Amino acid sequence: MRLRVLDDGRQVPGQGSLAVAAGARRPRKAGGWVLLNPTATAATNASTPAGGEARGRRTAAAAHAVVLTDARLDQVAGLIGLRNGGSIDLYATPSVFENLSSAMPVLPELQRHCDVHWHLVPVAGDQHSADFCVRGHAGLQLTAWDLGPPPAGCLGPQAGAPTGSCIALGLHDTVSGHRALYLRGRPPADSGLEAALPALDCVLLEPGQALDARAEAWLRAVPAPRKYLLGLPAGSAARDLQPLAAGEEIVV
Numbered sequence: 001m002r003l004r005v006l007d008d009g010r011q012v013p014g015q016g017s018l019a020v021a022a023g024a025r026r027p028r029k030a031g032g033w034v035l036l037n038p039t040a041t042a043a044t045n046a047s048t049p050a051g052g053e054a055r056g057r058r059t060a061a062a063a064h065a066v067v068l069t070d071a072r073l074d075q076v077a078g079l080i081g082l083r084n085g086g087s088i089d090l091y092a093t094p095s096v097f098e099n100l101s102s103a104m105p106v107l108p109e110l111q112r113h114c115d116v117h118w119h120l121v122p123v124a125g126d127q128h129s130a131d132f133c134v135r136g137h138a139g140l141q142l143t144a145w146d147l148g149p150p151p152a153g154c155l156g157p158q159a160g161a162p163t164g165s166c167i168a169l170g171l172h173d174t175v176s177g178h179r180a181l182y183l184r185g186r187p188p189a190d191s192g193l194e195a196a197l198p199a200l201d202c203v204l205l206e207p208g209q210a211l212d213a214r215a216e217a218w219l220r221a222v223p224a225p226r227k228y229l230l231g232l233p234a235g236s237a238a239r240d241l242q243p244l245a246a247g248e249e250i251v252v
Contacts, residue, residue: 001140001173001180001252002026004033006042008246009206009231015074015153016206016230016246017042018182022139022173024251031086034065034134036169036182039074041246043081065134067121067142068092069184070166071099071155076106087115089135093144093164094124099155123164143170145193151185151208168193171252178252180204187218201252202226204244216241226252 002021009016019033019042027033035042063086068075071092079100082088088110092100097118100107110116121144122130128146150156150166168183179199184206187193203224207215211229219227219241228244244250 001171001176001178002249003171003180003204003252004249005230005244005246006035007039008244009208010246015039015072016184017078018204018230020140020171020180022137022175024176026249031063031065034067034137034140036067037069037072037075037184038064038066038078038082040077040081043078063087063089063136065089065137066091067134067169068096068100069144069169069182070150071096071103072151072153073104073155074153076100076104076155079106079110083110083113085114087117089117089119091119091121091132091134091142093121093167095156095162095164099165103155121164121167123167125163128163139173139175141172141174143172144168145170147183147185147187173252180252181222181224184208187215197222197224200224202228202250204228204230206230211241226250 002024004019006019007016017035017037017039019035021027021033064082066088107116121132123144123146129144131141131143133141144167146163147166147168149161156165168181171180171182178201180202181200182204185208201224203219203222205219228242230244
């Protein structure tokens with residue numbers, strides 16, 4: 001499994017994004033990645049052709065697979081930034097879809113410019129986790145876990161927010177068996193994530209503007225050999241916590 005940092009959250013703290021693909025090889029086409037929380041910067045980076053595609057003649061616009069963990073304002077700009085490409089397969093919980101359709105009706109507007117295929121991630125009500133796959137990306141399985149109220153900067157209410165307003169993502173390469181966990185913000189103590197942690201190969205945490213003591217203690221206690229931080233300057237992490245900057249790629 002390959003992970004690429006599209007936007008490390010330094011331009012807009014706490015609003016970075018990743019791209020993930022099954023297998024160790026880098027996808028040759030922009031549409032070979034699954035985009036996690038694309039920001040405006042990430043949309044530009046993700047739409048840039050790579051390798052032979054960039055050197056060839058005009059090619060068809062790449063279709064994009066997008067997974068949202070919440071409904072932050074910068075992700076609205078990210079979705080709009082993808083509107084001139086190919087179709088968009090959009091994966092999100094019912095709560096996130098509701099906020100993007102009513103609190104700020106970006107999805108109806110987006111559909112005026114490109115085909116948007118909605119895929120509900122069934123984390124809602126009493127259902128606090130769900131497994132799902134992304135169309136066209138064989139070998140990659142995802143798991144969503146509810147993280148409770150969304151962080152500041154999200155559409156919709158924070159107090160009394162419905163299940164699925166903010167989720168963590170488990171990433172599983174079904175061929176190699178390797179697993180990663182990606183989450184943003186402060187991990188809650190009662191999220192249920194601990195049940196999946198023993199099998200993890202790495203954790204990627206985007207803590208926001210700063211890494212507080214509780215989040216750092218949680219991350220250090222996770223039984224995973226590799227632990228990465230997004231959106232923090234180099235030197236702000238110590239020992240087993242490694243910062244990742246935009247443009248960096250890792251293979252899990």
